Amino acid sequence: MHWRSLPGDLVEDILSRVSAIPLVRLRETSKQWNAKLKSGSFAKMHAAHAPKEESLMITLIDHRVCLVKINLHDPSVKVAPHALYLKDPLSDSSKEVDIRNVFHCDSLLLCTTKDKRLVVWNPCSGETKWVKPRDSYKKTDYYALGYDNKSSSKQYKILRLDRQDRPNKNVYEIYDFTSNSWRVLGVATDWFLAKYRGGISVKGNTYWVATQAAEKPYHDFILSFDFSTEMFQNMSLPHPFPYGISSLSVVREEQLCLLGAKRHMLYMDDGASFSDLQVWVITSTGSWNKFLALYNTTSYPFSKGMSFLADEQNQVVVFLNTKSILHVMRQNKHILEKHLGGKSSVLLNYVPSLAQIQEATLPGGRKRKAPST
Incomplete structure (x- = not known):
């Protein structure tokens, strides 16, 4: 039986059970398939029925997002020969955008560019949304992408932390995709984020390792932002936690994960080394569980600003x-070391999907797209 003879709803049901990457290729075969597979109704059906995609590793190398594959059985690392393509809308040619930083949430990437622009990008579908600033973007800004996880459908939002010249003054504002506009939420003065510390998204909320600055001695804690309530919350680190480096990641896209490395006064060519490492995950009850400890790693120094992934x-x-x-x-054994080439930063899990970037809603339920910048 040819697919053309099947009822349309049956075809959609069948395709909704196919993984995202083959569907992207199918979209390219005709305008009819492209229109059908880009529809919002199909995206919802696909999110509900499709098999869970295997997560991929991505990194930023020389301002391009690249896929990384690691083989643990025959230890090796391969970087995809071609970076994921993000076209610059301000160029008439096929010029690509130089990306400064990238944040991952729910199969979407929030990218800041070298020329201080902001874009939300689905590399799997190629869909983009360029977001204009309320006033102007700064190189020192922090950004996070999240969603209202208490809503029946995901309502995406962008958080911007604008660090002012005054110490520890963080003006924070939110971009709401349903209105295509920014609004200032408040000012925080009792904590700060170090330049090298990025945030991580877990179930729509964002987490950072922040430093309390209300009184001395300063101490680190975990700062979270709930995109449903649009409020910050504080979480404690595991106790005791005598580590000089702490960085966050996510396990299986659902558990917050924390890495700490203990500083020892052993000096090597590239500075002080760190010889003890521990990885913790947060449980469903909110307590911390240590699942991995590594020792005698002085030959493989860690560094502030590093990013990591953990396989429990x-x-x-x-x-x-x-x-x-x-x-x-x-398990205490260093099995692989690989220089990725060029200047690389940020190591993230990325799960391909057909997740759609929200459009603003006009009166009457009509949709409009934000203008590109």
Whole structure:
């Protein structure tokens, strides 16, 4: 039986059970398929029925988002020969955008560019949304993408932290996709984020390792932002936690994960080394559970600003330090070291999907797209 003879709703039901990447290729075959597979109704059906995609690793190399594949059985690292393509809408040619930083949430990437623009991008579908600033963007801004997880449908929002010249003054504002506009929420003065510390998204909310600055001695804690209530909350680190470096990641897209490395006064060519490492995950009750500890790692120094991924099942930690060197460690054993080439930063899990970037809603339920910048 040819597919053309099947009822349209049956075809959609069948395709909704196919993984995202083959569907993207199918969209390219005809305008009819492209229109059908880009519809919002199909995206919802696909999110409900499609098999869970295997997460991919992405990193930023020389201002381009690249896929990274790690083979743990025959230890090796491969970087895809071609970066994920993000066209610059301000160029008439096929010029690509230079990306300064990238944040991942729910299969969407929030990217800041070298020329201080902001874009939300689905690399799987190619859909983009360029977001204009309320006033202007700054190189020192922090950004996060999240969604209202108490709503029946995901309502995406962007958080911007504008660090003012005055110490510890953080003006925070929210961009709401349903209105295509920014609004200032408030000013925080009792904490600050170090330049090298990025945020991580877990179930629509964002988490950072922040530093309390209300009184001395300063101490670190976990700062979270709830996109449903649009409020900050504080979480404690595991106790005791005598570590000089702390970085956040996510396990299986659903559990917050924390890495700490203890500083020892052993000096190498590239500075002080860190010889003890621990990885913790937060449980459903909000308590911390240590699932991995590594010792005697002085030959593989960690560094402030590094990012990491953890595999709880295989007891593996993958981290990328600021020298663009990717390390893979398993149960006290260093099994792989690879220089990724160029200047690389940020190591993230990415799950391909057909997640749609929200459009603003006009009176009467009509949709409009934000103008490109």
